Amino acid sequence: MTDTPDTLLHLxxxxxxxxxxxxxxxxxxxxxxxxxxxxxxxxxxxSASDTRPVDEVLAAHGLPPHSLAPTSATTAGQRLMDEVxxxxxxxxxxxxxxxxxLIAQSDATATPxxxxxxxxxxxxxxxxxxxxxxxxxxxxxxxxxAAPHLPWASHDPAPPDHTGxxxxxxxxxxxxITPDTGLGRRDAEFGLxxxxxxxxxxxxxHPAPELYLPLTGPHGWRFGPARPLITKPxxxxxxxxxxxPHLIKVGPTPxxxxxxxxxxxxxxARILPAPDWPALESLRLTATP
Numbered sequence: 001m002t003d004t005p006d007t008l009l010h011l012x013x014x015x016x017x018x019x020x021x022x023x024x025x026x027x028x029x030x031x032x033x034x035x036x037x038x039x040x041x042x043x044x045x046x047s048a049s050d051t052r053p054v055d056e057v058l059a060a061h062g063l064p065p066h067s068l069a070p071t072s073a074t075t076a077g078q079r080l081m082d083e084v085x086x087x088x089x090x091x092x093x094x095x096x097x098x099x100x101x102l103i104a105q106s107d108a109t110a111t112p113x114x115x116x117x118x119x120x121x122x123x124x125x126x127x128x129x130x131x132x133x134x135x136x137x138x139x140x141x142x143x144x145x146a147a148p149h150l151p152w153a154s155h156d157p158a159p160p161d162h163t164g165x166x167x168x169x170x171x172x173x174x175x176x177i178t179p180d181t182g183l184g185r186r187d188a189e190f191g192l193x194x195x196x197x198x199x200x201x202x203x204x205x206h207p208a209p210e211l212y213l214p215l216t217g218p219h220g221w222r223f224g225p226a227r228p229l230i231t232k233p234x235x236x237x238x239x240x241x242x243x244x245p246h247l248i249k250v251g252p253t254p255x256x257x258x259x260x261x262x263x264x265x266x267x268x269a270r271i272l273p274a275p276d277w278p279a280l281e282s283l284r285l286t287a288t289p
Contacts, residue, residue, distance in 0.1 A: 005025040005026075005029050005032075006025075007025075008021050008022065008025035009022055009026060009029065014051050015050060018050040018051075019046055019047035019048060019050045019052070020047055022043055022046070022047065022054065023043045023047035026039070026040050026043035026044075027040065032117065034117055034148045036125070036126045037123070038063060038126055038127075039058070039063060039126055042054060042058045042061055042063060043057075045057050062130045063126050063129075064126065064129040064130050064133045064140050064141065064144055073115070073146075073149035076142075076145045076146040077149065077176075079145065079146070080142040080143060081103065081176070082142070083143075084103065084139075084176070084258070085100070086138075086139075087136070087213070088100050088103070088213075091213075091237065093211070093239060095209070095211035095237075095239055095260055096211070099260045102190070103190070114151060115149050115151060116150075116152050116153065118153070118154060119169075120169065120170050120171065120194060121147060121172050121194060123196070124194060124254040125147055125194060125254070125256070126144075127253065127254050128194060128254040128256035129143060129144050129256075131216045131253050132215050132216060132234075135234075135235075136215070139215070143192070143256075150192075152173070152174045153174070154169070154171065166198075166199045166200075167195070167202075170195060170196030171194070171199065171201070172193070172194045172195075173192070173193050173259070174191050174192045174193075174194075175190070176190050176192065177189070177191070178190075178191075187263045187264055187265055187266070188261060188263055189259075189261045189265035190259070190260045190261075191258070191259055192256065192257070192259070193257050193258075193259050194254060194255065195248070195250045195254065195255040196250065196254055197250055197252050197253065198250055198251070198252070198284060198285075200281045201247060201248040201249075201250075202247060202271070202277055203224070203225045203245055203246070203247045203271070203273070203277075204247075204269040204270060204272055205240075205245045205246070205269065206243070206264070206268065206269040206270065207243060208261040208263060208264040208265050209239075209261070210239070210240040210259065210261050211238070211239050211259070211262070212237065212239075212258070213235075213237055213257055213258040213259075213260075214232065214233075214256075214257040215234060215235070215256045215257055215258070216234050216253045216255060217233040217235075217251065218231050218232065218233055218234075218286070219231070219232060219248060219249060219250055219255050219285070220232075220247075220248070220249035220283075221238060221246060221249075222246070222247045223240075223244060223247075225247075225272050225273070225274035225276075226274075229247075231285060242264070247274075247280075249280055249283065249285065250285075251285035251286075252284070252285065
């Protein structure tokens with residue numbers, strides 16, 4: 001049989017043996033780090049029937065719908081960027097207009113980079129997309145379809161010691177537009193960041209002016225080691241001028257956000273030590289911002 005797990009995962013309901021075959025394909029993709037344990041469990045439950053749609057089980061478990069058909073990397077990337085443009089269109093926050101211009105200048109025909117699956121993505125992206133889907137279903141679906149094709153990295157260009165003891169293993173970044181994709185500005189970068197629940201990204205600053213567009217919430221921010229922690233909801237932008245100190249404390253929902261560094265994207269961060277890091281690392285934000 002030459003069918004790949006991606007193809008077998010999408011056998012139409014009613015196909016003889018579909019439940020068992022789809023579950024076997026899901027197991028293979030789970031072992032490759034492309035499906036979360038929660039999604040795999042949904043395919044296991046659905047395997048009891050050849051006619052029950054997997055999306056019905058996913059919805060019952062608070063998970064976003066799975067793509068109905070395998071999607072190529074190029075198609076998934078184009079659909080994701082279409083949804084990014086739609087998300088950015090009404091925004092008037094600092095950096096939004098520049099980001100729209102740079103996306104318009106990027107090369108849509110550029111070859112997608114090789115995918116790099118990360119355990120944090122398989123574990124935490126489904127929950128983040130489930131939180132995003134009620135308000136932005138098309139964007140959640142586009143991110144979910146593109147995620148297996150994207151070059152996720154375990155941390156951003158900042159020194160790993162700024163992230164805290166749990167952050168490096170629970171923090172993934174994926175560039176969507178870089179200088180290599182034909183961006184007009186040679187030192188700008190735009191991508192997705194995902195952080196596991198409750199981790200702390202410690203106080204730091206960097207030369208790059210930076211726009212965060214959080215897609216989930218709540219999450220805590222402060223803008224200097226002696227400043228108070230401010231809790232923010234999803235879809236409230238956060239802008240950092242160059243060298244502005246900032247810290248991120250993730251709440252109970254995985255932190256998923258678009259990040260745009262307007263220049264100096266490869267410049268390293270500077271650590272800003274603070275005595276209250278242990279207390280903030282053990283802090284648990286409430287679900288309501």
